Amino acid sequence: GSTPEYALNMILEKNGLLDSVTVEYKSEHSEVPPMLLSGQASIAMLPQPFVTSVLTQNENIRVALDVTKEWNKAVNGESDLTMGCVIVRKEFAENNPEALSAFLDEYKASVEFTNSNPAEAAAISEKFDIIKAAVATKAIPECNIVFIEGDEMQKIANGCLQVLFDANPKSVGGTLPDEAFYYKR
Secondary structure (H helix, E strand, C coil): CCHHHHHHHHHHHHCCCHHHCCCCCCCCHHHHHHHHHHCCCCCCCCCCCHHHHHHHHCCCCCCCCCHHHHHHHHCCCCCCCCCCCCCCCHHHHHHCHHHHHHHHHHHHHHHHHHHHCHHHHHHHHHHCCCCCHHHHHHHHHHCCCCCCCHHHHHHHHHHHHHHHHHHCHHHHCCCCCCHHHCCCC
């Protein structure tokens, strides 16, 4: 009952495969790489940087499908597969617009720096014990790290939330959000 499950099911359904595939879900991404590397599993769906980590450890494992591309085909480009966002309490946003705007500017700069300087960003990642630089350097270009705001953000989020809602209304709190849900500066 989470975003990867709903995304995969939607993609399978749009391709007429939902009833032809049996999926075993794990509670943590970190459970899957050892299964692939040991041969206990032969197919898996993993996010970056786990994909890159597995690929660097076994040259016989390959990426068969890009889930982001499959999502885009399944929704005819009407939304993007969204795996992360910035959330702020309405009260904080109303009481601290300058601080929030400064944070968003810095966040955007961080995204741009990471995408333009993957090796430097990877070194920072390793410095703070997030992931080894060698893996991060290779993974960053595959991560689809973006900063999107305003009307474009709302369109993308609405499309993604609609897929989640269609799969399980409780996954988005039982109703789709209205205009007040989104922060636009």
